[in-house]
Amino acid sequence: MAQYIVTMxxxxxxxxxxxxxxxxxxxxxQRLTDQFEAGGLFGFRFFK
Structure with missing residues (x-):
């Protein structure tokens, strides 16, 4: 079974x-947000 993340x-x-x-x-x-320090994608933070 495939799972996808879609943004729209x-x-x-x-x-x-x-x-x-x-x-x-x-x-x-689940909601993705960077509004708070604890935000991210399922607990992971991405930085440039």
Whole structure:
């Protein structure tokens, strides 16, 4: 079973939802953010 990480602009998701797409069954509760020091991708921090 393959797993993918998808990033999408919120306005593109809104367009798809207006056309009938229901994202809720496909969205995992994990949220990616760099707003806080503890943010990152599943506990990993990436630096330039």
């Amino acid at each position: 602009n919120s306005d593109d998701l809104e367009k798809a939802q207006r056309r009938g797409f229901d994202a809720d069954p496909h969205v995992l509760p």
